[in-house]
Amino acid sequence: MRVALLTSANGWRGSGASYAKLARGLRDRGHVAHLVTAASKLTDRLREEGLEVTQIPGRNTGPREVWALRRALRSIGAQAIVADTPRDVRLSRYATLLHRARIVYRYNLNYRQPRTHLMDRVYVSGVSACVYQSRYIQNDAVKHAAWMSRIPAYHVPNGYDTARYAPRPDAARAFRERYGIAPSARVVLSAAKLTRNKGHDIAIAALNRARHGGLDLVYVVCGDGQLEGELVSIARRCGLPSVFTGLLGTRDMIAAYSAADLVVHPSLQEIFPNAVGEAMACACPVIAADAGGTGELLGRDGTTGVLVPPADVDALAGAVAAVFAESGRLRALGAAARRRIEEQFPVSRMVDGYERALAEVFAGGS
Template sequence: MINVFLLVPDLAPSQEATTARLLALGLPRDRFSPTVGVLGPAEGAAADELRAAGVPVASVAIRHTLDLGGLRRLSRTVHQAAPAVLHLFGPDAARSARMAVDTSGEAGNVPRVVVSGAAAPSGGLGGWFASRLIRRADRVVPVTWADGERYRVLGVPAERLTRISPAAPDPRPGESADAVLSSLGFPPNARVIVADGQLELGAGPKDAIVAFDMLRYEHRDLHLAVFGAGAAAPLLEQLARSLAFDDYRVRVFDAGADRARAIAAAAAVWVTAPHGGTDYALEAMAAGKPVVAWATPDLTEVVLDGQTGYLVPVGDKAMLASKARALLADPNLAEWMGKAARARAAERFPVARMVEQYARVYAELADS
């Protein structure tokens, strides 16, 4: 039996949390025993689902980079689980796990370390700690070729990189679109575009709000839902209100279970992250929704321009609005693209394939 400890910053919807959840639920129980660690509260629907499936979920709060008490608690929690493999999801997990890993052995780390979702660590001391552990990891897993190049720039040797495509989680059966939108505070018969709220490099949801402002005059029933803004929510609401005055039709939500519900009820999904964003695109595609996204190196590996949605030049808000207008004006086109998106997600990004590939990596490291 191979014990695997999956460490995530939180369980809110994200590429890292979704991958960890799918692995914890999908790894063969006759070969693997997973534990999920969370750098914060381990509550909510995702935590409940994991516990119901018999997966231990541990919460270890770490307040800041130099929180030695929190780092020691995390180290004890990891050692109690006795993992052969420690999988770190994201820069925060890589930064926080430094006291839980013995890097002094000639044969490799103890436990063996896998890193994913951490190609863009922040600056400062925390970023230095994260980058140091990423470079020392036994295996680093990029989800796209562009992601792999970012790890190369960080100094990760090519022989330690193993590319594994992300997975599109199966959409959960839900309510009617009208019921979902009503529960989220939208008026009857509203049409909603869903956008990612992660603010990076001063862009992302800001671009979506400006593009929406170009559309709202023509489409009086159109609304914008922004998910996962976190601390940037007041800033985004202020921007939206300054543009709309008394015609405010933007709602900003926390990342949570409502994101999947909103995507399932959306007319279209915008992905305006300056890098990454594959999880948002895949979630929309699996739900049968056309995606309009920046033509970043990451998203060009997921979205087929003109087939499963549209790719537009990064930062071109007018083109973002124009492509969304085309979908709103032609429901048949939107439906055709949505069906093509669902088919591509199921064929090219199945959960079973991703789980099998990670299982192979874990087994190789545990046996080495």
């Protein structure tokens, strides 16, 4: 198979990380999987991962962008395009008028409602199949646009490389030394873009409340974004010991997970969060807001992670205090979380799902 993976994402988290796993997995199975991007930051990061990338101009869908994508498709000899935003679908639809290829829509609308006007229906009418990362997002898509139920659908959750994402004690010690965190300190970590919908302000309030209840901890925040200055100020004003690392590379992120005693993921809406899956693969216990598809990944019975209501400071503070208070609970949660990833969400199963979807699209059965 010869596949173009098209994304207009700005940065690594989310689509960038997922596409990297998919490209590597397809390549390792003998397929051609070539990434097509629109942002230099993501292009550079994907190339650091050793992946083949073509960057096309801008983030619009005018003639210049269409022609650039058509050239990329032609150079790849692409039989299919995997696209994950409405903009990418529109661009793919125009480009495939000039280069015949199937379009697979990796449906990735989360923080805003789908656009459902006539032209969007026209663009999506050219889609051969939709891939949904979670049952939540599939149901949400059909709820807002019932006509999408007529497009062949595949449920393919994100997968995680448990050989790469695994506990690294030496890296954990080095990470703590690098950021001046004592070996005995309790580290609570969040990894996400520093934007309003990720709930870092909720986590700061909750962890500060837990600290005033007698829990000595350090909050480590991994990620970049427009709210960094505001969040640093909030943490400083309430006196919460905190470290803001900025966006980390994969090796440093694994070290961060390994150094953490607990991961909190307070995001107010998610499809199937990579940060939670990566943390679980690294045997980190996770407390997460029960938002979107997070529960599908983390599990709902309390043995592989803890879910709390979104934007509930009291519930998050109580859950953090509870897991630290119960001897052995953190270790048990972390071990069970890693087993869940190994058994239910290995990266091989993700690649299997896309291979199947693409093969059926090419065969014309879907």
